Amino acid sequence: MNTLGRHILAEIYGCNSDILNNRILIERVMVESALEAGAEVREVAFHKFSPQGVSGVVVISESHLTIHTWPELGYAAVDVFTCGESVNPWDACNYLTEKLGAGHMTATEVKRGIFEEPVKVANL
Amino acid sequence: MNTLGRHILAEIYGCNSDILNNRILIERVMVESALEAGAEVREVAFHKFSPQGVSGVVVISESHLTIHTWPELGYAAVDVFTCGESVNPWDACNYLTEKLGAGHMTATEVKRGIFEEPVKVANL
Numbered sequence: 001m002n003t004l005g006r007h008i009l010a011e012i013y014g015c016n017s018d019i020l021n022n023r024i025l026i027e028r029v030m031v032e033s034a035l036e037a038g039a040e041v042r043e044v045a046f047h048k049f050s051p052q053g054v055s056g057v058v059v060i061s062e063s064h065l066t067i068h069t070w071p072e073l074g075y076a077a078v079d080v081f082t083c084g085e086s087v088n089p090w091d092a093c094n095y096l097t098e099k100l101g102a103g104h105m106t107a108t109e110v111k112r113g114i115f116e117e118p119v120k121v122a123n124l
Numbered sequence: 125m126n127t128l129g130r131h132i133l134a135e136i137y138g139c140n141s142d143i144l145n146n147r148i149l150i151e152r153v154m155v156e157s158a159l160e161a162g163a164e165v166r167e168v169a170f171h172k173f174s175p176q177g178v179s180g181v182v183v184i185s186e187s188h189l190t191i192h193t194w195p196e197l198g199y200a201a202v203d204v205f206t207c208g209e210s211v212n213p214w215d216a217c218n219y220l221t222e223k224l225g226a227g228h229m230t231a232t233e234v235k236r237g238i239f240e241e242p243v244k245v246a247n248l
Contacts, residue, residue, distance in 0.1 A: 079205075113194070
């Protein structure tokens with residue numbers, strides 16, 4: 001079995017609410033998380049909701065990171081999806097969890113793009 | 125058990141390679157998919173890779189849609205993450221699968237943001 005990518009779905013609880021509601025700060029730590037994992041940042045898009053909450057994405061050469069925050073619950077839903085061998089998505093996930101001041105994090109890794117035969121692709 | 129969101133991870137195979145390699149077209153069908161599900165589009169960021177492949181995201185009020193394409197494999201990894209009761213992520217997923225000219229699609233729905241007590245949040 002050959003897979004193209006690794007996708008971590010992280011449930012991050014007990015976070016600092018002020019951080020979760022700060023779009024600029026969330027954007028910065030998301031980009032830092034991508035860089036921490038050795039990823040190459042391509043596009044960034046973040047949005048601040050009213051009255052609270054931030055959603056955003058960092059598109060990387062190796063796939064993406066996303067976040068959605070609920071400051072009132074101290075909760076963030078985070079995804080880190082990476083392709084190739086050079087980037088470890090757990091590095092980004094762990095870095096981000098620390099920066100959000102989280103109480104606890106649970107995560108699942110899902111394999112994406114499963115092929116029976118070895119795959120030869122242009123960008124890995 | 126109360127959950128904030130529904131997250132579909134879709135593996136879409138046997139797609140039309142020309143579509144998968146066309147950034148403008150991929151962006152258009154991703155936005156259309158969001159609208160098809162009744163979502164409100166907030167931010168859009170797409171990137172074309174060299175020599176091939178497209179990555180992109182549509183940030184919606186209800187969370188996000190992402191796509192990564194491998195035209196050489198006819199494969200797209202798609203995520204549709206929605207919160208609230210007004211949007212059905214499967215509508216977006218099914219619409220997109222049709223527009224990519226896919227041979228077959230397999231998908232898993234994951235619950236995100238699980239709380240024991242009913243949650244009262246600002247934006248749902």
